[in-house]
Amino acid sequence: MTRIATSTTYSKSVSFLQKNNVRLDRISDQYNTGLKFRSAGDAPADYAATLRLEKEITMYEQYNTNSGYAVDALNLEETALTSLNERLDRVQVLITSGINASYSPDEFKSVAAELSEIQEYILGLMNTQTAEGEYIFSGSLGRDKSFENISGTYVYQGDSGQRQINASSSVAIAVSDSGFIFDVEKAREPSSGNANVHVGYDNYAAMSKYGEDLDNNLGAGAHTLTFTRNSPDGDSYTVTDPLTGANVTVQCKNGVMNYRGISIVPNSEASFDVTLSAPGARDNVLNSLTEAINALTDSGLNEFDRNVILNRVSTHVTNTQNSVNMTLGRIGARQNTLDTVINSNQEIEDVKKEAKATISEVDLYETTSELAKTNSILQMSMKSFNYMTGTSLFDYIS
């Protein structure tokens, strides 16, 4: 039989009480904080996992903010470009009407006036600003106006910079396009070295797209076509086709020849050159509009030369619309990517939150019952302390 020293009885009971108090304190902590552990020492690996998950959850919240910002930026750009496109549709209509020979000078002026208003409006769209006043089409120079009129010419003030936004840890999405999307290729310009020979665009071909087959196939650099009169009456000319290399006879009707989108008034010259300017000259549509407005208001200009200018502007407007449409397409693609990323971010965030909860948070029902259990165990130890120490032989001897 083990002999029990009095001090052992006390110290053991106190130790039980202490242990149960510690347990109660810990469970009460869990109950009140909802967390399984207080420091890494309580659950090292789980704590480390929680830290990583916390960081990721915070980052995904930030990615949500970023994505919201990206959505706003893309929507603003989309709105600006869509209005711009609509205005350019109107420009095309006006230009087509300007090619109408039956207009009086006053009618030309009223067309010019409307074009001038549209030009102002388009300039405004091309200088679109964010709520914070940043010019969205200025590339990385957002504090500067994108386009400015410098002594009669509209000049791009920005650069080719493009804003990227992190939509997730791996996806960066471009949320801006620089003003270079408005810097669009102009029509190739045909000209003649001979003062008697007028060169312009074939009306009908030019309205779709000037000299498309030549544009696409002729390649870089300027090209010169030499026309030689076949007979003194000037009914036809021979030219070496730049694409096939074969000699081609071109008929001249009512004093006008149409060849591969080029319109020529030979004025019975025996031989002359037509030079097609090198492709790739670029400018923004604002300057073309200025050109069209000037042509429409210049009463000294004959119909042929006015139409040459208007056709050239029309091609430039078409090309600009193509560029704007292409940009709108890219914006749409980015918005799609963004939608996908936002959804997957949301799902990943939910998964991570759930994982974090599983690792670090207590089950409320479990904790509540554990709390009650520990509390009654503590009460039992208190009672047992009383039993163990309450009686002494000294109480019974007199």
Next chain:
Amino acid sequence: MISEMLSIGKSAVAAQQVLLRTTSNNIANIATDNYVRQRSVTTDNALALGVGSVITQRLNDTFKQQEVWRDTANLAFNEAVYEQIHTVDQYLSNNSIGLSSSITKMFTSLESANNNPISESERTEFMSSIQGFMDRFNTLYDDIESVLADNERKLEESTKQANELIKSIANFNNSIAAIGQKHDSFFYNLIDQRDEAIAQLANLVDIRTVPNEQNSDVVGINLASGQSLVLVESDLNQCTYGHIEVVPGTYDQSSKELAIRFEGSSLYNRLGSNYEITGGKIGGLLDCRREINEALSSISQLTVSLTVNFNNQNSQGFDLYGQQGEALFEIPHSYPLDPSDDWCTACYGKGSVRYAVDPASIEKLSDCNLCFVSDDTGAIVECYQVMEDGTLSENTVNPADYGIVVDTDPAYFYAEPNTRVTIKPAVDLARHIRVKTTDAKKLALSQSGMGPSDNSNGIQMSRLQNKPAVTNGGAYSSDDDLVSFTVRYAAITCKFGAVASNANISLQAAEGKLEQSKSSYESASGVSLDEEAAHLVQYQQYYSAAAKIITASQNTFQSLLGALSI
């Protein structure tokens, strides 16, 4: 017959008085620490009738007592470790002290700045987040350092206490030896007091007692490793005793070691940093220093690496002034050195090693300490990595593989002949890092040649968050060793948390073990009040009975006198 009765009664009364006195002494000392219960036994008289002699025994189980002392040392060891480790664990894990959330904050505010690079308010938020990170780091660094300072103070105090106890044990031994073996309560109380001093010493260091062969009441004290603390001379007249001192480490003066010097001798015996003193509060204090220092090195490595990476990235971009980006953090001792900068000269040992962090190979920066060994001319010839257990690496290493550049100018690269000096690059580089600018415009978000709305460099900077950029502890050997900053911090807290968790488990085990051995010891040597109450009643009755003998002899004598008078 009457005189015999009287003398029997007298011896009986005297004997029962001793029994009662022993019982009372037991009851009186119920609350005395380490009091060993005594029991008096009577023997009959061999030459005459009556009680012959009363011998008082001290019911001590020395085997169990030594077990209690060992368990006491073990508990004190674990208590000291747990207290310090737990404090640091709480610092690292605390959401408002730990670094984790402040690192994340830097990157979220960087994202906001990237969303709107032209806006100063978002940039300002980022600048305050890097200030926030630096504040956190400095607070954490100071907090952990104050734990180390507290550790050192406790080490000094405990050593002082241990020395007092060693001295008093030797003095008690001398008194006990002078009295010689004697079986009475006064003598036993002296032994109790000596044992109480031993128990207190066991609380400070793990000790072994060595009973003297000629007089087992006199005991010598050794450390568990065998080193003597109290030495009993063979002639028993005098004990000599040692004096423990806290001294700077031989090779790393910042790490404390213990040395022992015997009274009257000038010879110091170094006990090494934590190999020879094990157990007890002192052993615990020495033991946990390594873990805490490692945690400090690790968070320092993380901070140097993070700040250098931010500086490197910022200097590749252009700020809102259109200027090439500058350093966001002021990192002293950065190679190549500016005219305003200088080598880091912090070096622990008798010699000089100067070094600087190499931002070009910052991924190699580790939390390891390096040790330089000199030849007999004092020139430094070899460099080793200091391993986790404090020993040196098997092979020599190249400091360049640890992300630092060492100044090998012999004027600054030497040590006392045939000795070593240690450097702690991470800790000593990190402690002086400050935020260099609060100017939000100096955050270089755009890339070369671009305007203020560009955020290309900012996007690159935000990639630092998940970039494997820092070694996950230990030396760099290939890019496979690299992890991101968040993973690194999680690994540091996890590693330290495991240490804290182990300390907690060991503490609970030690508590349980001591409780068990104490109750087992006390079941033999402790006082039971019920038992003493029974003895009290029993011996009172014996005393009354013995007194009755005297009364009876008196009555008999009276009867005899009465008979005679007739």
